Amino acid sequence: MTKHPVFNRNPKGNFNKDNQFTQVLIGxxxxxxxxxxxxxxxxQSSRVDELYDLQDYDGGKTGLDSNFVYGETYAHEIPAFxxxxxGHMIRVSGYGNTGQFSxxxxxxNIVCLAPMPEGQTEQSDLVFLEVKEEVLTGHEPLFQHGNLDANYRLDNKLIDPRVGHETARRLQLRSKLRLLPNVGELPANQPWPxxxxALDSALDPLGGRYVYDQNGRWRSxxxxxxxxIATGVKYKDRLYGITTALWPELIxxxxxxSESGDLIQVDTRLGGVFVLSSTKITHRAEGIDKVTNVKDGRVTTWQCAYGSVPGGGTGMYAVFKKES
Structure with a gap:
């Protein structure tokens, strides 16, 4: 056994999702x-994440709120959420909060909106949650819940005192709240879309551009x-404000x-604009619907009788039932 293990290999070994492997068989x-x-x-981790990812869209899963920090122009409090x-549940707490506000x-969490440029009368900032799985060594700070820039730090016990050196490292989900300032002028009465x-123009810490991935998330x-997560809206002659819970409530x-009253298409949209998924009845014969579903670039087609649900159940009866 070496006393100086080397960690220069891929943390996930030779894992490739396209291989469709289910187990490593050891002889x-x-x-x-x-x-x-x-x-x-x-x-094993990929299989669990993939299953959970299919359950619903990404976004806040507990109540989101915000409060002005008394006496501060730009600082806002977003309670832990x-x-x-x-496919991962992430607790976001203590970001930017070092106890500076009693x-x-x-x-x-403390989020500070960006000052408005001189001569500009209104501005919208986007607050987003950035997440990445990264390697944690035995010599690094261990942030609770993986929240970077938070005031909560745990004891890093990766180095066992019985051995006195690293024997293994860990993969940790790390997250932080980031601000994308001045994302453009706001359409009247509906600034959110x-x-x-604006995430389409955001860059990750390494300079990679974010592009829409699937299930309501972007990836670099x-x-x-x-x-x-939230938008901060500022007007020169009014108070500064931040609005949370914009996601996934906008889905x-x-x-x-059709002209005859039959339901022919169901679209799930973000902000009324961006199509997350689309289900279209492409052919209808007596008692049979041919249904095509498009989600994240994947196309699925099935046939079902009026009132039935692919895979069993009756929950879609009202959707595919021919109106009288």
Whole structure:
């Protein structure tokens, strides 16, 4: 056993989702490589994440709120909340909060909006949650819940005192709240869509550009994920404000009917603009619907009788029932 292990291999071994592997089969009297052990963990983790990711859209999963910090122009408090990102539940607490404001609970997040440029009369800032899975060594600060720039730090016990040096490292989900300032002028009475889509111009810490991925999240080429959390709206002659809970509350369903009254398409849209998924009845014969579903670029087609649901159940009876 070496006293100086080397950690220069891929943390997930040779894992490749496209291989569709379900297990690493270990033989007796065989040399077991670190890549194989790491791949074995990655296979199981990926399967769980993928299953959970299919359940619903990414976004805040507990109530979101915000408060002015008394006496501060730009600082706002967002109480601790939980969000779902890429199959992971993430607790966001204590970001930017070093105890500098005595009236703010220690587990609340502090977000400071950007000052408005000279001569500008209104401005919208986008607050988003950035997440990435990264390697934690035995010599680094261990942030509670993986919240970077938070005041909560735990004891890093990766180095066992019985050995006195690193034997293994950990993969940790790390997150932080980021501000994208001055994302553009706001459409009257509905600022949210323009602010959300400003993520298309955001860059990760390594300079990679964010592009829409799936399930309501953005992803960069460097493995960072991002979801919109809040918008800060500022007017020169009014108070500064921040509006939370914009995601996923802006996801709504839009129905399209034929002239005869039959439902022919169901779209799930973000802010009334961006289509997250679309279900279209492409052919209707006596008692049979042919349904095509498009979600995140994947197309699925099935047939079902009026009132039935693919895979069983009766929950879609009203959707596919021919109106009388």
């Amino acid at each position: 007796s009297d065989a040399v077991l490589l670190e890549d194989e052990l790491n791949e074995m963990q990655a296979i 939980t969000a779902k990102v890429a 009236t703010v609970p220690e587990d609340s 323009s602010a959300i889509f 080429e460097n493995g960072y994920y991002a979801i919109p 709504k369903t839009y129905l399209t009917y």
